Amino acid sequence: MDCLLQGGTVASLSLFAFPSARCRGDGWIDESINWMDNDRVGDFTLSQTKEDGQPQFPVGIAVVRRTELDGLKKKSGFAGHFDYERARIEGNDYHGNLLLRGDIEKRLKNLIRSALAIASDIMLRERDRD
């Protein structure tokens, strides 16, 4: 599925999917992220591979500032529906999640997904930057 639309804008449908099937026992749907703790995290994330060895992110990655995430959390109507967390996993100290309530009304879910997309900057792989 394409993650970038013509013009370089983010396709929110794929990058911020929050599929209902991934709702956790605590009622949150998680979407994996890496926290950009330092300037090595971008390359670290781009180097991640799938089980078959292919790049996890063949085109590039979306970068969202923490201030944008905090702004979304505070917005009227979003309170309690959107959050984020740190969740270190083996081999990845930067790992975390964006969180969306599983019982969120669909139009609000899509609004938050679009808000994340519009707040995103795109970091392309080196070969795609020319």
Place this chain on the structure above:
Amino acid sequence: MELGNVTRGSSEPVGEFSMRGKMNTVRGAAKIVAHIQNAKVAEQLERLLLTIQGMIQVAKDRCPELGEIPPLHAHIDEDGSALVEWVFPEFRVGFNLEPNPADSGWHLVSNKRLQDLTASGQLANMEAIVPMLVDFILPNV
């Protein structure tokens, strides 16, 4: 209003489609609607595209120098609903079309330059909501 003949030139899978085209923002709608299994979702999508197409055409007739209107992008979800996204450089408009039309909705988000707007609502009165959204869109194209 007819949507016109559509040539299926895309190799995209059935569940996803993009309505591309400089001259027709909703090109391909007739064929796409035919792929939706839920009749109420299909009917809403067709109404939505016809409403948007009509408004864009009127706007272009009145203002020939109107900037390029990006194409609508749509996705059929596994629950049978359809999500339509209209992506502009500084804002995004979306519509979720549900098997129960009372659950269908719309949303709008913008970047900081356009006041960091977030708005959403039900789509029960589509013919009233769409003109309101288009009135926001056209001056900001």
